[in-house]
Amino acid sequence: MMVKGFKFSAVEAAIKKPGRLDLALIFSETPATLAAVFTTNKVKAAPVVLGMERAKEGVCQAVVVNSGNANACTGSRGMEDARETSRLVAEGLGIPDEAVQVSSTGVIGVQLPMDRVRGGVPKLVEGLESGTLDDVARAIMTTDTFPKLEARQGDAGGVSYTIAGVAKGAGMIMPNMATMLAFLVTDAAVEPAWLRKAFRQAVDASFNVITVDGDTSTNDTALLLANGAAGNVPIHEGTPEAARFMQELQDVVLALARQIVRDGEGATKFVAITVKGASSAGDARQAAMAVANSSLVKTAFFGQDANWGRILAAVGYSGVAVDPDRVALFFDDVLMASNGVFAGGDAEARGSAVLHKDEFTVTVDLGLGEGSATVYTSDLSLDYVKINADYRT
Amino acid sequence: MMVKGFKFSAVEAAIKKPGRLDLALIFSETPATLAAVFTTNKVKAAPVVLGMERAKEGVCQAVVVNSGNANACTGSRGMEDARETSRLVAEGLGIPDEAVQVSSTGVIGVQLPMDRVRGGVPKLVEGLESGTLDDVARAIMTTDTFPKLEARQGDAGGVSYTIAGVAKGAGMIMPNMATMLAFLVTDAAVEPAWLRKAFRQAVDASFNVITVDGDTSTNDTALLLANGAAGNVPIHEGTPEAARFMQELQDVVLALARQIVRDGEGATKFVAITVKGASSAGDARQAAMAVANSSLVKTAFFGQDANWGRILAAVGYSGVAVDPDRVALFFDDVLMASNGVFAGGDAEARGSAVLHKDEFTVTVDLGLGEGSATVYTSDLSLDYVKINADYRT
Structure with missing residues (x-):
């Protein structure tokens, strides 16, 4: 170089x-x-x-x-x-x-x-x-x-x-x-x-x-x-x-x-979290960060479990404006939930297939406005805990 | 009953x-x-x-x-x-x-x-x-x-x-x-x-x-x-x-x-986090919560590692008023740091002994005011990740 x-x-x-x-x-x-x-x-x-x-x-x-x-x-x-x-x-x-x-x-x-x-x-x-x-x-x-x-x-x-x-x-x-x-x-x-x-x-x-x-x-x-x-x-x-x-x-x-x-400690997944349709860009970023930092969401990523409900729960406590009945959620292009409810059909199988990939996107559409933001995160793995429990020793 | x-x-x-x-x-x-x-x-x-x-x-x-x-x-x-x-x-x-x-x-x-x-x-x-x-x-x-x-x-x-x-x-x-x-x-x-x-x-x-x-x-x-x-x-x-x-x-x-x-998922420790000497009771609670929710602090508890620096770092990003040069930190009654610096002597050995207990207290004295609060938390263990990665399966 x-x-x-x-x-x-x-x-x-x-x-x-x-x-x-x-x-x-x-x-x-x-x-x-x-x-x-x-x-x-x-x-x-x-x-x-x-x-x-x-x-x-x-x-x-x-x-x-x-x-x-x-x-x-x-x-x-x-x-x-x-x-x-x-x-x-x-x-x-x-x-x-x-x-x-x-x-x-x-x-x-x-x-x-x-x-x-x-x-x-x-x-x-x-x-x-x-x-x-x-x-x-x-x-x-x-x-x-x-x-x-x-x-x-x-x-x-x-x-x-x-x-x-x-x-x-x-x-x-x-x-x-x-x-x-x-x-x-x-x-x-x-x-x-x-x-x-x-x-x-x-x-x-x-x-x-x-x-x-x-x-x-x-x-x-x-x-x-x-x-x-x-x-x-x-x-x-x-x-x-x-x-x-x-x-x-x-x-x-x-x-x-x-x-x-x-290269996040112990990371096995690279996940882009996009929140769109938020009341503002700030709201979108705040909600995306709440999802990206949720231990329950991140352990589900590690477990390759298409547990979209945890993502909605994280958006719900993020502090931003949310109307649960308007929310849609995607894993890559697979619609998992619309109007706040499970999309049904083969969504579970297709969503699960997405989560088995090394890299995927989660998109939450709040259906309220024009605010949009993307953050990047990893999963929370057994190795994360091992690395950080023993860091100084 | x-x-x-x-x-x-x-x-x-x-x-x-x-x-x-x-x-x-x-x-x-x-x-x-x-x-x-x-x-x-x-x-x-x-x-x-x-x-x-x-x-x-x-x-x-x-x-x-x-x-x-x-x-x-x-x-x-x-x-x-x-x-x-x-x-x-x-x-x-x-x-x-x-x-x-x-x-x-x-x-x-x-x-x-x-x-x-x-x-x-x-x-x-x-x-x-x-x-x-x-x-x-x-x-x-x-x-x-x-x-x-x-x-x-x-x-x-x-x-x-x-x-x-x-x-x-x-x-x-x-x-x-x-x-x-x-x-x-x-x-x-x-x-x-x-x-x-x-x-x-x-x-x-x-x-x-x-x-x-x-x-x-x-x-x-x-x-x-x-x-x-x-x-x-x-x-x-x-x-x-x-x-x-x-x-x-x-x-x-x-x-x-x-x-x-x-009975926190996978918990092996019960930890009371007290922040005192804060500018207000609200500040004390906010700082104690930041410590209690820090993945790095919680994995150190699991690892029984007297890593007091991570606790100070969490207080530092909690958003409350902090003057690092005034902070004191205790594990139970063992002074680990004063004026923001390692207390020295046998603090490492004595602090480590505290962290090997099932139940202990962490006290952070910000040295600024009268605000005080206590929150209770557990550690972040390998079992937490195992439980939550596989929850639905």
Whole structure:
């Protein structure tokens, strides 16, 4: 994955169990424009607090990420550790401290093993000569079972550019930045204010409409660095170039978001939940989220049980306007219920066949208005419980 | 369990799998004052719609309950079936149709097998001569593993009375009446308006502060019938007799609520979550509920893992005012974190010992104000997933 002017590196610093990459670096040879979105959780990890402060400047040249330890609920020492990590990287690269973003993911409430970070950073800087974005994708994994990587090519005024990104997710995935890290880089030149607006919009339509277990984490961070090394005329809002860039960006983040759901802890299903006919788009999203987060619905998906009644029940308690007598429900294109009642005929057999697929859609039509929204989720499996019961041991 | 003027009955009507009681009747020899609380789910089962209508009258003489089928999402035929069930019972007992409350619990979206209800009702009426409240407790079970029954004696002006109740719960338990049925009877004479107020207050401090999986059902119902057969002077608000009655009533409903959590689907732990030091009582309850409903927290309980960071994370995304630097967290009386940071020392070992108990408390002190609330929950176990993946099969 070549993105002009960017270098990548990852090393094994022994923060995680032996044999796994756990410290990664993204470096832009020139200062890049930064767009950033952080967790809405009020309990924020130290690197998030530091990162939010620095993101105000809107410039970034390096991102250092560790997995295996979230540096969350670690108090003032945690803040010092995040700052020291940043300082070590800045010194190694010969760039200002403020141009470094620090990110962490892993167990909460345990102090970062700084001796290992100190040992790892010099190797990380050396590794920039030979590292790849794929290494970064591997180094940020926690309970993820596969690295998540996506890229698209674009063109602005005859100059081609690349948007590439990596992400990690698995458990604790929920809108508003659940433990999800995503780092995107592009060599396109983009007008800073619009880059930020476009990134927030893209995140809202991707990472913020996926949910694995409804838990929002302390560490979520999505960063996009644009360094302009492609040499295009900077992309401005309202131009065809901006529309093209937005499309490529959305493709990358949505692909990463889908990979995260696919790799939800213990997930055996990928389910798109669409609510339409709602009184408003907000209602549609709220109802879809209630369905996507219902433990009873998600265990039924795991059991491949066409239990549409649980879905109606979840819509009913979601808090949005519902008239049960108007509701229709589909599994893929199979009508399971209309006017709030079982559709009859061979719906049970056909619906059950849909639920035996790895990927399917659930559509609930409330029959009230024009509001529509789609969210993506996984099932709740035995492995989800196993993974999370034993996570720290 | 003797409660003057009440008779009970339960039969096997083959609505559930063979060999299990599934149709029950509670009968008061004279019209009783009714207090009732129903689900807040907008998708309400047919018997709930009917029951809410009739509860306005404030009088009830019989409650008929079936398990194995919720009669929810069953449209106009479901309403007809609920009405016919009521009519059959009223005719069998020689009482007005409007004095019958109907309740159902079980699978959603399947029409009630009325032929079996028709066959069962006459046997149910005959059975009143020999039935007990314990039979009713058994007949309303679905995935429950034990019947839930509780009673207390009280005294009003030298006349003793009894408050007795049964409940069913297990999965789908969440405040605002999740699939939970509770039927209470008392032979005390109680002033109707105050009875309703007292019952709502008791339900709010018991059934509405328990949560197993966060799903609110279509069928929840709690009924209290007071027939005055004890012969006491009617109990009025603001008297010592009212205070005594309230205490006995709260004891009964809280005991039933605790039994429901104990028997949460697959539950291996009973956990009381207290949030104190919140800005308001509402904040405290909201934060405690977020902790109690977090899949990550509940799987850690199942894994007996003293993962206090997940609890702080849940408080952080609960939406209430939180200053992480002020938060303290306890497992029973073991301080795990103070000022938002791990307490150190032997806290890990001592906290882990607490989590190995069957029953323990989690206390989060937000250090902001005087708001306090306690909710009760269970863990999220492998058996929860197994039970709910295969529920209909």
